[in-house]
Amino acid sequence: MAKSSLQRSKHLLADPKQQLQVLSSGPFSSGALPTFSDRLKGLNVELKTDKLEILQVNLGYMCNQTCAHCHVDAGPDRKEIMSSDTIDQVIDAIGRFRPNTLDLTGGAPEMNPEFQRLIRAAVSLSVKDIIVRSNLTILESNNDYKNYPQFFKENGVHVVSSLPHYSMRTTDRQRGEGVFSKSITALKRLNELGYGREKHLKLDLVYNPSGAFLPGSEKELEADFKRKLKADFDIDFNELFCITNLPISRFLEYLMATENYEEYMETLVEAFNPSTLYGLMCRNTLSVGYDGSLYDCDFNQMLQIPILGDKRYLADLESSAYSNRKINVHQHCYGCTAGSGSSCQGSIS
Amino acid sequence: MSETYYDPKDLKNFKKITDWSEPLGTRFFEYYSKVFEEGALSAREKSLIALAVSHVVKCPYCIDAYTKDGLQRGITEEEMMEAVHAGAAIESGATLVHAVQMMNKHKKLSH
Ligand code: SF4
Ligand code: SF4
Numbered sequence: 001m002a003k004s005s006l007q008r009s010k011h012l013l014a015d016p017k018q019q020l021q022v023l024s025s026g027p028f029s030s031g032a033l034p035t036f037s038d039r040l041k042g043l044n045v046e047l048k049t050d051k052l053e054i055l056q057v058n059l060g061y062m063c064n065q066t067c068a069h070c071h072v073d074a075g076p077d078r079k080e081i082m083s084s085d086t087i088d089q090v091i092d093a094i095g096r097f098r099p100n101t102l103d104l105t106g107g108a109p110e111m112n113p114e115f116q117r118l119i120r121a122a123v124s125l126s127v128k129d130i131i132v133r134s135n136l137t138i139l140e141s142n143n144d145y146k147n148y149p150q151f152f153k154e155n156g157v158h159v160v161s162s163l164p165h166y167s168m169r170t171t172d173r174q175r176g177e178g179v180f181s182k183s184i185t186a187l188k189r190l191n192e193l194g195y196g197r198e199k200h201l202k203l204d205l206v207y208n209p210s211g212a213f214l215p216g217s218e219k220e221l222e223a224d225f226k227r228k229l230k231a232d233f234d235i236d237f238n239e240l241f242c243i244t245n246l247p248i249s250r251f252l253e254y255l256m257a258t259e260n261y262e263e264y265m266e267t268l269v270e271a272f273n274p275s276t277l278y279g280l281m282c283r284n285t286l287s288v289g290y291d292g293s294l295y296d297c298d299f300n301q302m303l304q305i306p307i308l309g310d311k312r313y314l315a316d317l318e319s320s321a322y323s324n325r326k327i328n329v330h331q332h333c334y335g336c337t338a339g340s341g342s343s344c345q346g347s348i349s
Numbered sequence: 350m351s352e353t354y355y356d357p358k359d360l361k362n363f364k365k366i367t368d369w370s371e372p373l374g375t376r377f378f379e380y381y382s383k384v385f386e387e388g389a390l391s392a393r394e395k396s397l398i399a400l401a402v403s404h405v406v407k408c409p410y411c412i413d414a415y416t417k418d419g420l421q422r423g424i425t426e427e428e429m430m431e432a433v434h435a436g437a438a439i440e441s442g443a444t445l446v447h448a449v450q451m452m453n454k455h456k457k458l459s460h
Contacts, residue, residue: 167425209420216421220393224423 004066005075006253013253014073016304022252023331027262033269036333043274047327049296052319053284056103056298056344057082057090059112060290064138067175069208069251071302074107081107082290087114089292089315091121097286097319101129103344105298108138110148123155131158133206133344135175136183139190149186153193158202160241161187164210166228174210187235196236203236206346208243212260214271214339215242218347241346244268246299246335268334276341279348282327288314296327298344305330360410393422400429401436 006014013019027033040047060081063074082090094102102122109115109132122130132152138145152159161183165171168180187203190196196203205225209215222240229235245251247264255261282296286307292314295301305328311317341348367374385395396418403411419429 165423165425167427169426207423211420213417213420216423221423224393 005073005077006250007073008075008077011253013249013256016302019248019252019303020305020330022256022261023247027265028331033265036329036331039269039272039334040277040329043277045274045277047277047280047283047329049323049325049327050283052097052099052286052322054101054103054281054286054344055090055094055097055099055288056105056285057118057288058290058298058301059104059106059109059115059118061107062111063107063135064111064141065108065135065176065179067250069174069210069245069254071246071249071251071299072107073249073302078107080290081112082114082292084114086290086292086314087112087118090118090288091125093288093314093317094122094125094127097322099127099286101131102127103131103133103285105133108135109133110138110145116151119151119155119157129158130155131160133160133162134186136161136163136186137179139186140182149190149193149195152190153195153201156200158204159190159195160204160206162206162208163187163225164208166225166232170210184233184235187229187237188233191234191236196238202238204239204241205237206241206243208245212245212255212258212264214244214267215342218242218340239346241344242340242342243344243346244335244338244342246332248299248332249302265331265334268338271338272334273337273339273341273349276337276348279341279343280327280336281343281345282336285344286317286322299332299335300328300330303330303332355409357410357413360414363410393424396422397424397428397432401432404433405436405440 003009013022024035028035034042058072061072061074061078062076062081063070063072063078064076066075104115104118106112112118119130119132134148139148140146151157162175163171163183164174171180171183172178187196190203193201195201207215207221207225215221218240221242225240226237229237247255247261247268252261255264282300285297287295287297287301289295289301293301294307294312294314294317295305296307300306306312308326308328309321311321336342336348364374364378367378385392385399388395390398396415399411400415400419403415416429
């Protein structure tokens, strides 16, 4: 686990501009590796948005954890949080855009005081799939949050939770001491309510590698997770999403500090798989920042790479303006196109 | 010239052995990838066997490659270390079983 956020420790890489500087130099400026745009140009591909299906809303960067590889640089010290007015704009946008999926993320999205209001509004606007990306430990952190699983059930919320490994050692090293046991307790409670067991109560897990390597086969890892979690703790879940670590924020800092950066970028570039381009999440997702600003994805949000075009805030964007917009790419995008590809829903191909 | 006999970058050039003998090299790589496919043993089990053998034959390239392979497959540290111990036990057992030969020879030559 990281001791504190990059921002709190006043690390250079807390600044997205510095991160982009790293991602533009070294092997990419020397020509040893092609930039992501050059790679697309070589294939004659221009990445553009298709139809908006997922509205992914970041409710704030505050989190009860400080995981080592967090791409948000989240932590208890982060104060950025979505205001009530911006939540109103999100509700308004759900009515305008009618997305199939509302994907709530953070930080710990549950820590936003307007979290329940937003979910109730999405239910009344008949959003088909309301996802909460829960870190699990927040559900065990105090009595108020302990009621959240019941609230999730009453509103048919789809829970997507991070669990880097079925072994305590690996999970705690990445996410902090005691995280594994608390996560197991939360998962058991979700199971008791029917999550991961009843058809309409979906509980998915997210796996990301605990270091400078790519995730293996999603199918095989899912089978291992299911077998081990069932045998050791009688835990059930629906799907395992494997997500590649993108070289940004605290993971970028880790790559630099451990001198793994160049080799990791080489691995990503070598594993570039053009067939993933059609399934990239930025083609059907709109990412909303805590202040209502718009991005192609949560990673671009953290790098402060805005969407292209003159409408950069949710309140200003018309639903018709979504499609056919050019996606703003950079070298971190190689993380989404390596091997079987990676998105918030796991592997692409 | 590298300053050590082993250069980690050489692993990337392994495929080049086909340059000097195309048919043998190609057949070797075909055989190699076939061996590690899912079969009566799972690919995961084979990865652990490969890791143990890598240590026994003391190949730094293979140790790097199968440690990474194990991580990607979600193989735990305990499993990796137990696999290496299995290899080490066979290796030390193979040394020690020769002690019987020593004892036999000793018996024959002395009284
Ligand atoms: S729980 Fe999620 S948001 Fe919070 S620090 Fe960990 S990775 Fe970041
Ligand atoms: S990081 Fe991934 S999702 Fe985001 S713009 Fe790049 S390819 Fe698309």
